[in-house]
Amino acid sequence: MSPLPSGLLGDLDPTSDRAVFRQIADQLREAIDRGRFREGEKLPSEAELVEHYGVSRMTVRNSFAVLQGEGLVQAEHGKGVFVRPRPPVRRLASDRFARKHREQGKSAFLVEADAVGSHPQVDSLEVKEEKAGPDISARLGSVRRVLARRRRYLLDGRPVEFATSYLPLDIARGTPIAEPNPGPGGIYARLEELGHCLDHFEEEIRARMPSPDEVRTLRLASGVPVIHLIRTAFDTEGRAVEVCDTVMAADAYVLSYQLPAT
Amino acid sequence: MSPLPSGLLGDLDPTSDRAVFRQIADQLREAIDRGRFREGEKLPSEAELVEHYGVSRMTVRNSFAVLQGEGLVQAEHGKGVFVRPRPPVRRLASDRFARKHREQGKSAFLVEADAVGSHPQVDSLEVKEEKAGPDISARLGSVRRVLARRRRYLLDGRPVEFATSYLPLDIARGTPIAEPNPGPGGIYARLEELGHCLDHFEEEIRARMPSPDEVRTLRLASGVPVIHLIRTAFDTEGRAVEVCDTVMAADAYVLSYQLPAT
């Protein structure tokens, strides 16, 4: 095993009270920030760093764990540890549900993906009636059972978003909304056709670390949080006609909103 | 050391191909989810789990590391590992910059905190002229130098948000905006007094893991992401008059927006 190029990484400061694995993590982080290791590039292997710093393997692994927790690097079994590439981001504009887009007939997700030249995909569609949880029930105005539409969105094969729409049964049952494919313009177009004229949406946004389930569904690397968005659609009578619960891979999204100053 | 109450945690499945430390993490996670360990409560110590499962200490520590990465628990040196308490959240409504609030004269942050009975605090205020970075410069329309206002917000002593406002020098220099305390209603009120009638705001939202710097400034527990919000204020002439770059502890916030359906 050839030694590391000198100058690439510094030495440890034995007098420092900063833990050795933190010092190593600091040096690697700085090297990444300075571009000495580029996106997708392989970092020195554990064995090389053990050699370079004269520490034990667990110490090196601890420093990698720090960087993984920060979402900076990701390990690939059998290959090495790589600088995590910044994936292309999806920008969600606040007018994405404007009627003008709906009237064009294509789903917002597909239109947008085509626009940036990505290959969009929707899978694991499930449409069924079920009991509403307390939160959903409260948002929809104390309904007991709801129609739930679950689907996962992928961009160029990568899962980026997992969403569930909940609708009161008295609105959705027996309509195209209860079909796997609700038709052009999506369920908002159908709602308007059914006489529920949409007035406005409310969106609640949180960010947190994913559950193990979400890690699996969205194939998330460690150190990647999720954005949890809960949207409620209101008709012109002030009734909540839909709640959409969305979990997004945070590294794939930038949300954008316009607020009036008045 | 007394053994763990039986039934609290299960046994390992040696035939499973799931790693032992993951099995332990799974059991602890489930116990937390089921409420067997409540918020703020202490989990069994490493030594107790070593005893209970008959594994080495590193294995137990690995399982704790998993849960810490998920933001579920946090370790306190010398005391134990505790279920992370969910801190009270600040809700940011999309009308928080509406003129009607501004005209009441108090800063949005202070009003809101008082309303929920928290003790608000603003510290580490820095106001200075500096060179604009490329991103800020682009958002403000190619200005070279800007006035930067940095401050940190605390709720009941806990830092929750760190924000920097950038304003073009031709707008801010020599005005109350360049003072540490810009006066009632904040800088948006001053901007309007100076003839820059505000028209709308644009907000961009991202979520990611914090840098070590942000961990220090916001005193973040491990496994807590940050929400990164960049707001641009536009006047009625369409000019960007301010950019505000905000980093928030994600576990302290819910953002809320209203979107028109038209």
Next chain:
DNA sequence: CTTGCCCACTCGTCTATACGAGTAGGCGTG
């Protein structure tokens, strides 16, 4: 009673070792 020390218990850091398992490339066999 108060002070200060000590000790037991907690997690934090580090070493050394072992084996398992995924990857990729070389090399020999067919």
Next chain:
DNA sequence: CACGCCTACTCGTATAGACGAGTGGGCAAG
């Protein structure tokens, strides 16, 4: 040439042991 095996290198998992450092309670000295 094509296939499959072998091997070297990678990270993943687990053990065992050592010492450091923060916390809090008990206990003894003052």
